[in-house]
Structure formats: structure tokens, C-alpha cells
């Protein structure tokens with residue numbers, strides 16, 4: 001007690017402002033020492049107890065105060081690189097990375113994606129070269145997306161034996177057998193309308209062409225308008241497009257249950273071609289169960305499913321849709337991808353996928369949804385992946401190319417944040433670059 005009061009006297013303080021630790025932002029002010037003067041004379045038992053209570057509370061608070069600065073100095077462990085390395089809580093290693101690749105037809109094709117500098121559409125032969133490089137950098141896995149020659153309304157390119165991803169998978173598997181091949185299972189890249197499932201009319205089935213014709217005939221006035229110049233022409237085209245979109249949207253919906261069959265068929269076809277992990281990203285209800293059943297029936301009970309369990313409808317997918325040519329031709333994906341506002345619903349999505357048999361789960365995008373990653377880590381014991389999506393990559397690249405941020409530093413910081421939030425696996429367009437820096 002004496003020591004304490006001496007200390008305070010030395011500081012010349014009667015009133016101390018203190019921050020209550022830990023995890024509390026409350027600032028508590030003004031407790032003074034001693035809490036209550038010990039008065040001479042008779043002490044009743046209740047008075048004594050009250051005093052004990054007050055004094056012990058005071059001691060606890062002051063004890064904390066004394067243990068902190070100057071005794072505790074967190075900067076001691078930040079002094080050198082070696083010390084910082086020793087106490088680092090989150091470590092980045094290339095074996096956590098999965099590198100996304102976009103495969104297209106042709107030979108010797110290496111076409112840079114406009115909104116994703118450094119990312120390419122690759123023909124199968126080039127994809128094999130890229131896969132070799134990825135593997136040699138210590139990155140254990142790639143995830144394949146396909147750009148088919150033709151699109152239709154049943155996504156033939158997704159499940160055909162000679163589909164583009166199937167071809168790439170066979171080629172890569174025979175050249176780099178140790179590389180883990182993930183197959184993104186979705187229909188949007190292969191559908192003429194760009195949606196992730198089968199589109200049907202709310203009432204009777206109708207082709208998109210028919211719906212568009214209906215829309216136009218209902219508004220003939222616009223269609224026959226004379227245009228005088230280029231600008232006006234563009235305006236009319238925009239107008240027409242929005243009319244078609246609104247009519248089509250109001251009449252159509254994405255048929256959940258009918259899409260499951262195609263997703264299951266795609267998964268089996270990809271596995272046959274050599275894909276090691278099936279990663280459904282379509283967000284149809286029940287697809288994990290449907291895929292699990294189909295894989296098992298086809299004799300692939302050892303093929304794991306990495307479910308894009310909590311996939312949010314996000315503006316951050318913009319550059320990907322350019323890379324994979326999968327922008328929806330009308331409407332958007334909000335009727336199947338999640339509302340970005342919902343954390344609890346994300347937990348339900350994950351829970352359902354786990355019940356349906358997912359072996360691993362994913363949260364996507366990553367950086368705008370780090371809290372979802374953290375919550376998922378807290379609640380579920382499956383391996384957890386997060387996808388640093390195209391828009392996250394594009395933002396960093398754009399700012400770096402303008403000289404506004406330090407690219408490498410921001411790249412590593414962004415990846416670290418995803419791992420710190422709790423993801424053990426990170427799908428990222430930076431996989432190669434980051435692995436190079438970590439080597």
C-alpha cells in the first residue's frame with residue numbers, strides 16, 4: 001500500500017485516467033487514492049466489509065495499472081526483424097494459395113484480361129505451361145474456369161466430355177500430376193444468358209428470344225423510332241435493352257431444382273477428366289447434396305467438395321465476368337447469391353452445406369467480408385477457404401499502377417488479413433506473385 005501511494009505521489013497524481021483492459025474501449029476516469037480514508041474509532045462488521053470491498057477493487061485496478069507501462073512495453077518485441085518474425089501470429093506460406101486460371105480454345109493463346117492486368121485467358125497448351133510455373137513456385141493448387149466456344153441454354157460446354165475445362169484438366173493432370181486441380185462448378189460461363197442456373201419463365205417455359213420479341217412488340221413505338229445520329233442510336237439501343245431486360249426479368253426466374261441436375265452432371269464430368277476437388281459456386285439450394293450423390297453414384301466417393309458456401313452478390317466480381325465472359329445478359333444474381341448485409345444468413349448457408357456433405361467451405365469475396373470469415377472460423381471446424389476476388393485484385397493493381405500504393409506491400413497485407421481472419425486456404429490471383437516474394 002505504501003509503495004503504491006509513494007508511486008502516485010511521485011507522479012504527483014491524485015486522479016488517474018485509465019483505460020480498462022482488455023477489449024474495452026471504455027475510458028474510466030477519476031478514482032482517487034485512497035478510496036476512502038480509514039477513520040479511527042470503532043469499526044462495525046458491515047463497515048469493515050464495505051471497506052474491504054472498496055479497497056480490493058481499488059487494488060485490482062491499480063495492480064493492473066502498475067503492471068502496464070512502464071513495466072510492460074509492447075515495443076520491446078518489435079525492435080528487430082528477427083524479433084518480429086519470432087512473435088508473428090499469422091504466417092503466409094505458398095501452400096495456402098490456390099491460383100485461378102481461365103482456359104480458352106485455340107493454341108498459343110495468352111490474352112491479357114483488360115481489367116485484370118497480369119491475368120490471362122490461356123489456351124490449353126499455355127495453361128499447361130502456367131500450371132508448371134505455379135507448381136514450381138510451391139503453390140499446390142489451381143482452380144480452373146472455362147471460356148467455351150459456344151454457349152446455349154443448357155450449358156452444354158460445362159458438362160461435355162470435350163468441354164474446355166475437361167480438356168485442360170486432362171492436359172494439366174498428365175503434365176503436372178502433383179498439382180491439385182480444382183474445378184469451379186457453375187453454369188454462367190456456359191449459358192447464353194450468363195446466369196448460374198437454368199432460366200425459366202415464371203409460368204410457362206419460353207425461350208429468351210421469344211421473351212425478347214414479346215417485349216419489343218409490346219413497345220413497338222420505340223423500335224421503329226428514326227435515329228439521326230450515332231449518339232441517338234446508342235440511346236435507343238440502351239432503351240431497348242432495358243425494356244427487354246425488365247420484361248425478361250419480370251417473367252423469368254432461375255430454376256433451382258432443374259439446375260441441380262446439370263451441376264451434378266458437370267461435377268461428374270470434371271472429375272472424370274481429372275479434377276481433384278469439386279467447387280460449386282452457383283449458390284443453388286441443395287447443390288452440395290446433389291453433387292455428392294452424383295459423385296458417389298459415379299464411383300467418385302473420394303472426391304472432396306469445396307463449397308462456395310457463403311457467396312455474396314458482389315460488385316467485386318466485375319473484372320472476373322470480363323475474364324470469363326459471364327456477365328448476365330439481363331437481371332442480376334441477387335436471387336441466388338447472398339445479400340451482403342447478412343452475417344447470420346451466411347452461417348445458415350454454411351451450416352446447410354456442411355449438412356449436405358461439403359468437405360470444405362468458402363467465403364467470397366474476402367476483404368469486404370472478413371467478419372464473415374472470422375465468424376465461420378469460430379463456428380465451423382471444416383477447412384475454411386476465402387476467395388480474394390477479381391475486383392479486390394483489380395483495385396490493388398490499379399492503385400499500384402498509378403503509383404498510389406506500394407503493390408507488394410499491399411498485396412501481402414491483403415493476403416495476411418484474410419489468413420488472420422481465419423481462412424486456411426486463399427484463392428488469389430496473387431498466388432504466383434506472393435509465392436515469389438515468400439521464396
Ligand code: PBG
Nearest residue numbers: 186188281316317320389390391
Ligand atoms: C461463377 C463464379 C464467379 C466468380 C467465381 N465463380 C462470378 C460470379 O459469380 O459472378 C467470381 C470470381 C472473381 O470475381 O474473381 N459463378
